[in-house]
Amino acid sequence: MASVSNLGYLVLGVSDLDAWEHFAVDIIGLQAGQRVAGESLALRMDDYAQRLLLEKNDADDLLAAGWEFDTDEQLDAFVAHAAAAGVKVDEADAALTKRRRVGRLFTCLDPDGVAHEFFTRAERAPAHDMFRSKVLKSRFNTGRLGVGHFVAVPKSVERTDAFCKQVLGLKVSDYARGEMAPGVVLEIAFFHALTGRHHSMATAKVPFPFKKRIHHILVEAIDPNDVGLAYDRCTRANVPVAMELGHHPNDQMFSFYVQTPSGFALEFGSGGVVVDDDNWEVRQYAELSDWGHRHHPPARHEPRAGE
Numbered sequence: 001m002a003s004v005s006n007l008g009y010l011v012l013g014v015s016d017l018d019a020w021e022h023f024a025v026d027i028i029g030l031q032a033g034q035r036v037a038g039e040s041l042a043l044r045m046d047d048y049a050q051r052l053l054l055e056k057n058d059a060d061d062l063l064a065a066g067w068e069f070d071t072d073e074q075l076d077a078f079v080a081h082a083a084a085a086g087v088k089v090d091e092a093d094a095a096l097t098k099r100r101r102v103g104r105l106f107t108c109l110d111p112d113g114v115a116h117e118f119f120t121r122a123e124r125a126p127a128h129d130m131f132r133s134k135v136l137k138s139r140f141n142t143g144r145l146g147v148g149h150f151v152a153v154p155k156s157v158e159r160t161d162a163f164c165k166q167v168l169g170l171k172v173s174d175y176a177r178g179e180m181a182p183g184v185v186l187e188i189a190f191f192h193a194l195t196g197r198h199h200s201m202a203t204a205k206v207p208f209p210f211k212k213r214i215h216h217i218l219v220e221a222i223d224p225n226d227v228g229l230a231y232d233r234c235t236r237a238n239v240p241v242a243m244e245l246g247h248h249p250n251d252q253m254f255s256f257y258v259q260t261p262s263g264f265a266l267e268f269g270s271g272g273v274v275v276d277d278d279n280w281e282v283r284q285y286a287e288l289s290d291w292g293h294r295h296h297p298p299a300r301h302e303p304r305a306g307e
Contacts, residue, residue, distance in 0.1 A: 003169025006146030006193050007124040007200035008052060008068030010217060012262065013057025013117075017041050019261040020054050027233050027258075028219060029136040029226070032124075040099075045140040045219065046131050049101045049123040051147045054131065055149035060152060060262035062214045063116035064107075065201070067193070068122065072104060075120050078169070081104055083174065087167050108167075110300070111159035114152065114213055117169070135233065138223030148218040151188070152203050152247070153210040160203050162234060164191045171176035173198050173275055174250050181295040184208075186288065190250065196274040198251035216257060216265035224254055224270040225288025233266075234258050250285050253274070257293070 014020045017038070024030045024043050033042035033050050042050035048307055070076040081091045092105035100196070104119025112118055131139070140146075154160035164170045172193035177187045190199035203307060204215055219229060225244070232255075234241055242255035242265045255269030 002074065003171075004067035004078070004118065004193050004200075005070050006068050006072070006144065006195045006197065007065060007149065008119065008146055009048075009053060009066035010062065010147060010150060011053045011055060011064040011066065011117075012217075013059040013061055013063045014054045014072050014262050015058050015060050016261050017054055023239065023261050024054075025134060026133075027237055027239060027268065028230065029133040029140075029221075030219075031131055031133060033161065034101075042101075044131055045147065046142045047124050047141075049125050051142065053100070061212050061264070062114060062152075062217075064117050065150065066100065066102075066117045066119055068146065069118065072120050072141055075104060075106070075118060078118060081169075082108065082167055082174055089118070089128040090202075108152075110163045111156055112152065112154040112168075112213065113254050114154075115276055136221065136228070137226050137229060138221055139296065141220040141222050141270075141280075143274070144163050144195045146193070146195065146200060147200065149197065149200050150217045150222055151215040151249070152201065152205055152213060152214050154213075157187075157203050157205045161189055162204070164189075165200060168193075168201075170201065171275075171277065172282050173280070174283045174285060176250055176285035176288050180193055180287060188288070192275045196276065198253075198273050198275055212264045216256075216267050218253075218267040218269060220253070221268070221270045226258065227268055227270050229255055231256050241296060243293045246289045246294070247291040248293075249287065250283070255293075263293075 031044040033044045035041045041054045043052040045051040089108045099106040101123040102119040106118045140212040240259040245256045251271045253269040256286045257265045
């Protein structure tokens with residue numbers, strides 16, 4: 001079955017580009033890339049020309065997930081597979097392909113209306129323009145593992161889970177059910193792509209209407225010291241910490257969660273496991289964190305438009 005290789009980029013619709021640039025560059029440690037004044041800003045994490053693309057948009061939410069393939073042949077096989085499964089996959093026009101800074105690009109919508117984009121030949125920055133972070137001690141863990149992950153909060157978890165398995169070709173890593181905050185129980189399914197980051201995408205079932213399409217996105221640093229340093233930068237800058245330092249038992253991530261300028265969270269972590277399908281057992285976890293991740297301050301959730 002055709003499957004995506006990794007989650008190569010994320011496109012976020014944000015209402016305040018300046019606030020996001022300060023947050024992403026000075027606090028989190030990304031590097032500002034190409035910008036179109038008042039319209040968009042690319043953010044770099046490595047040698048790719050862009051890993052996060054911020055587009056001016058009042059949604060303050062995920063606009064698109066970009067899934068990478070190693071070769072054009074793999075991409076063509078995937079498009080054929082999706083079409084056979086009854087999913088409408090369109091080839092992007094030249095303008096969108098250029099904005100995404102890739103060689104080839106196809107798009108479709110998932111059952112929740114989120115755009116998924118499939119690409120090859122991502123543009124790299126020139127050799128003289130190596131990635132440089134203002135604040136990182138180490139570097140981000142990207143490369144073959146991709147940009148990180150996102151956790152979706154779909155209106156229909158069952159339909160989106162089926163899309164992950166049957167269309168994207170993702171495999172289940174494991175499941176978890178536990179309290180995100182006192183009295184707030186989440187049920188989460190975690191999905192990995194071919195290159196094995198524990199989850200490139202996860203789906204969360206929450207017991208209340210949720211305003212955003214996503215609960216959070218993740219960036220992962222190589223050195224766990226960068227987690228503590230980033231946590232200190234957030235507290236010094238009075239950036240709201242949604243969940244304090246802690247550890248997940250399933251993906252082994254040491255991390256904390258901070259509120260982005262768009263209202264959803266960003267998880268900053270280190271130490272995530274890589275799945276080896278030949279030696280991996282799918283498990284059900286009875287807790288989301290085995291220590292820490294104390295929720296602070298209490299989250300406020302509002303329904304999405306139309307709910």
